[in-house]
Amino acid sequence: MLERCKNARERWGGVHKLIDSWLKARHELIRAFDALGAEPEALAEKREPLQDFCVVLVDYVSAGHLSIYTQLTKEAEAFDDRRGLDFAKTLYPRIDVITEMLLTFTELCDQGKCVAEKFKELGALLHERFELEDCLIEVLHNAHKEQTVAQA
Known part of the structure; x- marks a missing residue:
């Protein structure tokens, strides 16, 4: 039993570190956006x-889709959190739409057509995506923090 508790703490504590790292990347993205946004007319x-x-934008978006969302979903599945998983299924389609729009923006910039x-x-x-991601973190991760600590 103690081994199971230890594994839960190690497993989901790792998710916490992953999220922390991703949120730091978000901060870097916001900083880069703000620096460019001071004079959007001069983007060219x-x-x-x-x-x-x-590059920072694509890295951030990729981390969400290839790592963070998967880990959050696995955590909710491990805790048999049907409500959280159903909630995530309602958010993921909008996040996917936003992702496509963000990637289209990067393609425009590659073509020199960024206005x-x-x-x-x-x-x-980005603002909408961050809000959706914060909801996912709250529902799929933070909701299980206490359960993980209780198992430890």
Whole structure:
């Protein structure tokens, strides 16, 4: 029994560290966005910083889809959290739509077609995505923190 408790703490504590790392990446993304957004009309002149931003954006989005969401779902499944899993299923389609829009933005930038209006739209999309991701973290991870601690 103690071994099972130890494994739960190690397993889901690792998810916590993964989320912390991802939230740090989010902070870096926001910083890069804010630096470019100070003068969105001048985006064409900021080719290198814009490309750097796009790399950070793609890395952040990829981490969510390839790592974070999977781990959050596995954690909810391990705790047999049907309500949380059902909730996640309602959010994932919107996150997917936002992801496609974000990646389209990076493609426009690669083609040299990044304009101020698109950059402003990007800010609203990022804001919405962050809110959805925070909901996922709250429902699929934070809801199980106490159970993990109790098992330890």
